[in-house]
Amino acid sequence: MKAVSLFSGAGGMDVGAIRAGFEVVAASEIDAHACSTYRRNHPGTVLIEGDIDKRMSEIMSFKGVDLVIGGPPCQGFSVAGKMDPSDPRSKLVFSFCSVVEKLLPRAFVMENVKALGKLAKFEDVRREIIRRMRNAGYQTTVHILNAKDFGVPQSRERVFFIGTRACSTVLETNDFEKFKQEAISLRHAIAHLGRAGSLNNSPITKAKITLAKKPVLRKSPYAGMLFNGQGRPLNPDAWSSTLPASMGGNRTPIIDEEHLYGGAQSWVEEHHRKILSGAIQSEYKEAPSRLRRLTIREAAVLQSFPESYCFEGPQSRIFSQIGNAVPCKLAESVLKAVKHTLSNTATDLRIAKQSA
Structure with missing residues (x-):
């Protein structure tokens, strides 16, 4: 299965995707130092450097991939910042949505800080993400997960917006249970x-x-x-x-x-x-x-x-780069659950066609 990575940073989520069995065919990142890190560690991936909204035509050449992943900048939502929904960086979650609407992958996974998934002040943002994805044909669930529950030696809570095409199985919270492991000290x-x-x-x-x-x-x-x-x-x-x-x-x-x-x-x-x-x-x-x-x-x-x-x-x-990354093991667990869902859906569709 092939994936496109957005707001890739140093590539933490991409490491998880590769470990989960996806081929990351393209990545997008604006920070020059993070791009240097990404190129050094992922030489086989096409790296699209610069403002995602200005490089959309290049990203569109990868239409038909199975998965879009990414963690848009979270400073506008983070409790460590000003938590300002009007912060220009907060709008980048909708740039992620625009890519999904154009590429129409089988699934998407968007990661961000816990506050975006929980606080009432960001409810309108959550609703708009889910509304746009529903109109594009996705069933979206929202999950707050802690990295320490998936073998990462760090307590780090993050929200994941996970969408699957309407014909696919919806990913529920208990679907992550089989991928949990105790964190080491x-x-x-x-x-x-x-x-x-x-x-x-x-x-x-x-x-x-x-x-x-x-x-x-x-x-x-x-x-x-x-x-x-x-x-x-x-x-x-x-x-x-x-x-x-x-x-x-x-x-x-x-x-x-x-x-x-x-x-x-x-x-x-x-x-x-x-x-x-x-x-x-x-x-x-x-x-x-x-x-x-x-x-x-x-x-x-x-x-x-x-x-x-x-x-x-x-x-x-x-x-x-390190502090902004999605912990690789957490990303791996989430994307294994997504891949499992996509694989089961494909199997069910084949069985249904054979029975028809």
Whole structure:
């Protein structure tokens, strides 16, 4: 089965599609650094670079594919942004719809942030997507899925709009159950890479880590705000919290190197306990050197990219590519469910023709 990928970024969703058994024949992306990354890792795919609305004629040459996939920019819908439906980037979900209306694949999968699928303020957007797709002949279901339920070592909730042609089986939530698998811990996922700066785990993220003078405390030492900036510490013995696209500076998550590699007790947990008990007062100062930021390679692993995957561009833009990606294993599970549905529909149609 053949697929066209839109808003492809570094290619996380495409990796999932290939693992699920689809051939990605064409991809579309506007960011130059992401395009460089995509070309390096997917040399057999036709890459259409630039504004999707201005390159529509080239995309139309792939009419007749089985599947259209993509994750339009989500800044207008994200709780990490201004959540503005009038943000020009919010309109790109309808550019996705336009491609589907023209290519008329057997199915489509559009991914975005959870807020688009859940919040009342975006209900009109959801309704318009479903209305347009219904008029184009698709039955559309909306699913909010968490990457950690599909083997990704990261808690990352996303919405998937999945449409199938009217003659196909509608994909329901329980269709994903067979593809679920328990997430491994962060320690299990990245410890084999070695310490930050080592041969398989470089380069180092150099953004300083400083303690907050007035920390925001929560029950868990891995929640709240113990440090300045928005980078939160990660617990090696649990899955990661959601990786943001704004990584690279002081929003990059924090790891206790000695807790992860040296067999030491967690400095973060002990510091949190002392503040809560009143044993110490938090003050603004640089954190111990054993605390450091997540590396590019670790972030890629936590998004379930293959370890052989190569990223192009400055460090900040690579972090952005990784943070914006659909976790490969999550995409793989979703697209396996879609492929299973399409295969069953084709089988049913053959049986019906033979019986006629």
